[in-house]
Amino acid sequence: MAAQRGDGGRRGPGRPAGRRTGAPDTRRQILDAARTEFARTGYSGTSVRGIARSAGVDPALVHHYFGPKERVFAAALDLPVDPGDLVARILAGGPDRMGESLARVFFGLWDDPELHPRMLALLRTLLAGDEAGGLIRDYLTTEVVARLVRELDVPDAELRAGLCGAQLTGVAFTRYVLLMEPLASADTEALVAAVGPALQRYLAG
Amino acid sequence: MAAQRGDGGRRGPGRPAGRRTGAPDTRRQILDAARTEFARTGYSGTSVRGIARSAGVDPALVHHYFGPKERVFAAALDLPVDPGDLVARILAGGPDRMGESLARVFFGLWDDPELHPRMLALLRTLLAGDEAGGLIRDYLTTEVVARLVRELDVPDAELRAGLCGAQLTGVAFTRYVLLMEPLASADTEALVAAVGPALQRYLAG
Known part of the structure; x- marks a missing residue:
């Protein structure tokens, strides 16, 4: 960090x-x-x-x-994550495993007890619909998701980035804010196995 | 309705x-x-x-x-949708196109100018994290998504339902509440083509 x-x-x-x-x-x-x-x-x-x-x-x-x-x-903005570090970790698995790596890195941040409350604050800001939320969405889209998509050299990069963001925020909100079962108690690796391929398709499909 | x-x-x-x-x-x-x-x-x-x-x-x-x-x-609860009608429309395309049908029916409800404000109110209630939101999530999970999953006879029905719900609410929130581009202006059929296969995998994969 x-x-x-x-x-x-x-x-x-x-x-x-x-x-x-x-x-x-x-x-x-x-x-x-x-x-x-x-x-x-x-x-x-x-x-x-x-x-x-x-x-x-x-x-x-x-x-x-x-x-x-x-x-x-x-x-x-005292953010809990360093985008360069995240991108490097996601790219390390190679282009075919990018969706899986993105899911693993994302849920890994939430699994870290020290980072968890800060991720929660970040998600709430992100979804608030106000100026700060828009700012952080702009930042994450530009510095994380768009970088991954650029690596893949595919068309419609922004739509892909938006779909990945919507997928991850949807699961995070259901799991960590609404605490809705069985998503709330699901094993991180089970989530990575489920969400990873969806992300891969959005990124590279 | x-x-x-x-x-x-x-x-x-x-x-x-x-x-x-x-x-x-x-x-x-x-x-x-x-x-x-x-x-x-x-x-x-x-x-x-x-x-x-x-x-x-x-x-x-x-x-x-x-x-x-x-x-x-x-x-x-003066809900804008009749679950039995929705389920019938989603099942009409057959099990292999269930994800696509679910996406098409879902975004179709939002495209209806009369239903749109009511869908917005429903989504906000759903995501509010209070008692009413939990009630409506319980209802939609039981009456819509669980029925679809039952039709497919697959394991982990509740997790699949939760993942579909998270996927759809994530996209709806990004598109209709945050109005984040390019998702906000994306063509409905482009969204169906993108999100449908992800839903299909959650439902049947």
Whole structure:
């Protein structure tokens, strides 16, 4: 979970900081600016450069503290997952097992007792239908599902991404929010076996 | 939509009415009792006999006004769909096309401009996580999905029903509540082609 690691400070910025140096509150200042920018222009519409401008710092400093945009976002919204890490784990099984890997990684996040309450909060935000929900959907679609679909080189990437998202949120809501049986007590591997092929078809079919 | 047809009065009850005759407010009285009983003991736990007892009428009178329990429920909760009618339409295509038929009937209900707002209200109730939502989930699982699964004679019927429900509510929520593109604007037949095989696998795979 790179978003929580806080690896800023272990290495220097790629190039010298701009108008301001790395004062103790710079990190907080960047996160505040990021929240404002993401809320104002959405995930896709926001750039590291725009966040840096809003925070009054050099873009290299943003990168130094957080890395690329997806990590600035994860840190700003205190998300429980690092999309780059997730994508790498899902792709590791190869293209034919992508649906299965996606299901296993997804339900694995929920099975982690520390992450579970944060996943629950994320799901509720995602489904709230307000600005924050739209922002996170935009982020997850762009940084997770669209990356997987790109890997497969298939048409209708956005529809595929939407169907995968709808499938996973539907099962998660039924299982973890409504606690509806027998889905609520189903074994994770049984769920992976059931939902994995559906996801595979949405991704690659 | 038998629930709205109000065919009570066209034919007499199977046997003479019990303690009370079909006074003008008997229908309302039965519906009030039905709401109380369903809320008290859930859909599966309620019987026409129990509703009749609570309303102080003969069970035959309940059947005369509404038909079997599923129709008493649909009338009491003013549901937009008659499960018997839905199941018949879904089964008409044969077992190998059940997933496709289920998707087509489901999205067809949403496409109907008169039914759309009522489907939206139903979905919101279903996902609310409160007593009413649980009641309607119990009803839909028992009267629609479980019937389809029974037709296929496969194991794990309840898990299959749950997965179909999660799939359909996930897509409906994304498409009709969150209005998330491209799912929100996708052609119904494109959705049937995408979601139908996933449902078929959950039902029969």
